[in-house]
Amino acid sequence: MSTSSRRRNRSLASCEPCRKSKIRCDHQQPVCASCRRRGRESLCSYHPAPLTKHGSTQARAASIPYNSDRVDENFTLDSLGFVGVSKPNSSIRAPSFQSWPFIPDRKGSPSRDSVSKSHNEKARSEQLASLTEIICALRFLPTIKKLVHDYFVYIGTALVPKAIVHQLLEIVCNDLTKSGYIKQESESCTSVHDVSRLAENILYSTSSEATISATMDVKNFCAIFCEENLRVETLGLLYTLAARASLYKFNHAKVRGDAFIREMCWCSNSSLRLARELAPQTTDPIIWLAHENLQLMSLLEGDASLNVWRRVGDLATDLFALGLNREATYSSESIPFFLAESRRKTFVRAYYLDKIFATVFNRPPRISSRHADCKLPLDIPDDALFAISPETLSEIKNNPTHDGWNTSGICTPATWARLRYILGEFREETAEYQIRSTSSIDATKLRELSDRCRQTWCNLPAHLMYDPNCWISDLSPAVCYLHAKVYLSYLHIHFQIYRMLDECHTSTVPELLEVSADMLETVVLMANSLNRTICSPRDLPGLFLIYGLPSAIVLTTALETNIRDPAQPLPPNIKSSTVIRNISVLVSQLENVSGPDETNHGFCVQASQAIARKLDTILNTSTTLAPRADAVTDSGMEVEQATHQERDYSNSDHYMFNFSELDQLDFSAWVIDFDLVTDDGVWDTV
Structure with missing residues (x-):
């Protein structure tokens, strides 16, 4: 070490990072052990004149008026980023927000430092x-x-x-x-x-x-x-x-x-x-x-x-x-492998959350795939991200998989992140139609979007496909729960598409009824298995309100229409008895899925009461119309009457319900379209 790096008492001077942090420095050059351990190799440097009093220097600098027109002596065209190739650096730096684009960041400008100091x-x-x-x-x-x-x-x-x-x-x-x-x-x-x-x-x-x-x-x-x-x-x-x-x-x-x-x-x-x-x-x-x-x-x-x-x-x-949305600009090779994969998983998770809020609540998305080039994370366990052997790391990166999925059939945190991002891209396309400035709907493009989504889902590996029988299999209840949540997200994309198509028809689109029946059955199965599933009790109310409630509204409306007009039957693969049973179970679950102290409790109770009233009205109407003489099939057999006649309807006035409360409800934005603070406790839709 040169004599200029010694203090007046001849002791060795600490490097600048250690001196500012007031920690012990071993004075090694070019990089001390402390900076090497903390990953600050690029910042480790020794002041050429350690006896200089920085306070007086800063005071003199602050006293010099700053001229915004002053030319930086080191300012060249190369520094603008237009000329040549950027030099490799061992560390990655995030985007700067302290300067205009293409202008070198003047972090030491007295004007900005003085404002920052005053604010601090x-x-x-x-x-x-x-x-x-x-x-x-x-x-x-x-x-x-x-x-x-x-x-x-x-x-x-x-x-x-x-x-x-x-x-x-x-x-x-x-x-x-x-x-x-x-x-x-x-x-x-x-x-x-x-x-x-x-x-x-x-x-x-x-x-x-x-x-x-x-x-x-x-x-x-x-x-x-x-x-x-x-x-x-x-x-x-x-x-x-x-x-x-x-x-x-x-x-x-x-x-x-x-x-x-x-x-x-x-x-x-x-x-x-x-x-x-x-x-x-x-x-x-x-x-x-x-x-x-x-x-x-x-x-x-x-x-x-x-x-x-x-x-x-x-x-x-x-x-x-x-810069997590732009891997091309901020190369993932400049950071550790485990951090690069973690950043990819972080981005795709945030992207999916953004699309959930956009499609469910009719709010403009914040993150667009058009402005991102982030790759999907590798479908490998988190523990594999921290492989210390270069050979093992190379094997992980080059391991052949089917379309990026692992071939072992296991589900990792990255697996669920990849699934949600893939569905999120279809949600983003759906949101483009939902949050549009014009009322025109291109039915052909919407059906093409639905077909592409279905094809993508069918091309997933077999172990990622949801099976309703998984709840009674040897599969972990927690894994079943995650499979069901992803499947509901997939169904909800079709639900939103068919709901928009339904706006162009005088009668309900059959596909909307079919996907609603699937959503309702999946929600009911999830709730029935709650006692075997490790999940947050505050998680289910949101799922009920996002997926269960809209599907129940569609199905109860279809049941009512069918009873009033037999010429508009349900699709052949949907049984009225199954639909009524699932809706009844949903009503019961909505009443008990959340506690009084939870925010969603009021929503769930109001939804349960509204659906119960409409369901009781449907059953009352069905019971009244069932004995008609003309309700006989060609084979001479009477139409099967409803199986819920044992219910007590002596208080029928209590169950009377104004259908406009649900008929006027916008399914995609129901959360923000009704007011729970009403004097009579009945849904008040806008």
Whole structure:
């Protein structure tokens, strides 16, 4: 080391990253061990004059007026990106939002630094206060640790790979214990110490840029967001996973009550807000936190919540900020293999969620496939993503599969992500017709879209096809549940298409009745198997309202039409008795699928009451018309009467129902088209 890199007392000078982070440096050149361990090789450098007082230099720079017309001496055409080929870099950088396109980012411009500094000074006390509350929630760390482990035991579609979350959790627990910030007080509680200093460190780390290199393993990657680099999004992710796990049925008797869930939710929301405010660039943990927070709020507030809808848009913004939609621009080869696959899975999951909200609630989609070139994730288990052997990694990448699917017949988190993305593309096309500015419908194109969707579904590997008999097979109930959810999503695409085609006909399109019957039967089977299925009880109400309710409305309307006008019968493959039975079961399930404290409970109760009234009216009408003498078949046999005559209709006035309440309902946007706050408790449709 040159003498210029020594201090006045002849001691060796630390590199700039270690000096700014106030951590020990081993002074190795060209890269010290600390920067190598944290993945900051590109930032490791030694100041040529370590005795220089940076504070006075910055003060002099701030006193110089900034001229926006000043020409950068290093500004060349090459820097604009028009000339030559970009130089390879060992690290990937996210898109910059601090400069105009094709103009080099002037991060050191005094005008912007002064504005940022002024803003940070005003917000600093508020941020530190929020961080203090977030850190204090670490007193539940033993419970959080247990819940996070349970989450991955029972969830087959986890977005963040288990190895990454467990590594983050282990590093956080060990480092905070070793540093003396937390101390184990009991089996379920810890004490937190020196909160102010820890909050200052987290604030500084979160405000720093995280650099990722292609040679990182999972431990080095996690170290960027833990240890001395502990960031608020890391804590927020752990809190959110714990909150989601606590909402699942198998943990209802074990969680610390609603107070614990409320605190975890507050920490999740606050961590996400702070991470977005402080981080100079979006990070992968921020996107993971945003996705998990969206799922958590959807369970707590319902899919129709405006807050949930906002979170969908914010998640899309985070994806674009990190460039996950453009692999051609931000090469996946510049980051570790496990992270590249995780990013692909993250993008396709967010894309599918966006399409669900677009098609169910008639809202414009935020993420378009036309503006994305992200590849589907490989259909391999998450554990295989962390293969440390280059030979094993090459074998995984080059393993021949059928259209990208694994040949072993197993279902992985990537399997479900791939399925949903494929269906999401058809949902996007459907949304183009739903959210159109004109009322004209091209029936030919809609039927062609339905045919393409059906052909794609039929070409899937056999082990991915839903079988109604799976519930009584040896297949895991959790896997059956996921198969059914994907199948419902597939049916719903056809439902939306045939519903639009139905608008052009005076009578109901037969295909709409057939797909409605399939949707209703699938929902009923799912609910009947709830006691064998590991799922969130708050998940089913949304499925009932998205898939079960619209299909029941279509079928009850068809039954009523058939009774009033026998010339309009149901399709031959649909039995009235089966439809009535499934609708009756759905009514009962809607009443009990959610608790009074859940947001969707009011929707489910109102839907159950409306369908029950209409079903009772249909049965009353059928009973009245059944004894007619002309209701005889050609063979001389009387038409079979309804099998529900044993029902008590002595209170028939109670079951009278105004059909306009459901006839005027827009099936695709029913959630936002009725008002539950009515004096008489009856559906009030707009």
